[in-house]
Amino acid sequence: MSRIFISYRRSISRYAADMLHQFCAGQFGWQFVFFDRETIQPGEPFPDRIVQALSRCEVFLPLIGPRWLEVEDDNGLRLHQPEDWVRQEIATVLGRNRDRPAGSASPVLVIPLIEAGASMPTAERLPDELKSLSELNAVIFHNPRDLELIVAVINEHLG
8 A cells, every 4th residue: 555645747857756756665665655657557547546546645745846837738737727637636635634524543744845946836826725735844855865854754654
């Protein structure tokens, strides 16, 4: 079961996501890290596996790269489109945390990771359902050494 979910935009963060996956798998075990390109097998239903992993993850690592807010297609800014996978992933986890009943299990630990050349988005630039992301303390991620800061936090959260 994957306990850690890596969220990233393939068009801008593929290399950083691979580095993050290698680091997390080395620290916490391959079987505990959900990384779409490695976890979802060829022929498996992509949406089902993503939704399943999001509903069970305990740690969520959104990777925010340069131009993360500006990526667009023919329909405009991707992050502002309800069907955008990055938006759906973040909204799902933030919603899980927001909607959990008092006294229930601990929330999903969300640690935004900011790549070189990027910055944490302000609430004004995010869709309403993602605005609370801007309130979270982020970690700068330029190389694997930067990730050592999150190991103790994740270990404590996972128990």
